[in-house]
Amino acid sequence: MHDISPFIRCPFTxxxxxxxxxxxxxxxxxxxxxxxxxxxxxxxxxxLKKxxxxxxxYYECHTLNKQYRRFIAMRRERERQISKGKLTGDDKYVSPKLDSY
Structure with a gap:
């Protein structure tokens, strides 16, 4: 975060x-x-402290790290349920309902 302002400031920057x-x-x-x-x-x-x-x-909005980790956790849980036999057949890859968000 130390690159907030340019090294040389001019009208072009x-x-x-x-x-x-x-x-x-x-x-x-x-x-x-x-x-x-x-x-x-x-x-x-x-x-930087305050x-x-x-x-x-801002970093979360820019990088979306939490969203990506949540996606990975959901994918692992689905794979775990498939390997345990809880999800079988067509239930393995069911998309969420359109109004579930």
């Missing part, structure tokens, strides 16, 4: 800064703005 952020139609716009607002309020040194909750939320 100001113009192209939005390209590498999530502000241009990204899914993590709100989380990134929360992080930047918090870091602006506290500064980079103290902000804004840890915002940073964690």
């Amino acid at each position: 100001d113009i192209t800064g939005g390209i590498i952020s999530h502000q241009l139609l990204g899914r993590c716009q709100k989380q990134e703005m929360d992080v930047m607002d918090c870091l602006e309020a506290y500064g980079l040194g103290r902000g 804004c840890q909750a915002y940073l964690d939320e």
Whole structure:
């Protein structure tokens, strides 16, 4: 997280800064703005400690680690149930109902 601001700042970096952020139609716009607002309020040194909750939320939105681990756990549970014989035949690969989310 130490690469928040560019090494050299000029009008070109100001113009192209939005390209590498999530502000241009990204899914993590709100989380990134929360992080930047918090870091602006506290500064980079103290902000990395004070804004840890915002940073964690932003990293999760950006990397989707928890979602991936949940997917792997569900897949392992399904494979375990298949190997134990609880799921057989067509029940092995039944998709969830459309309104179950």
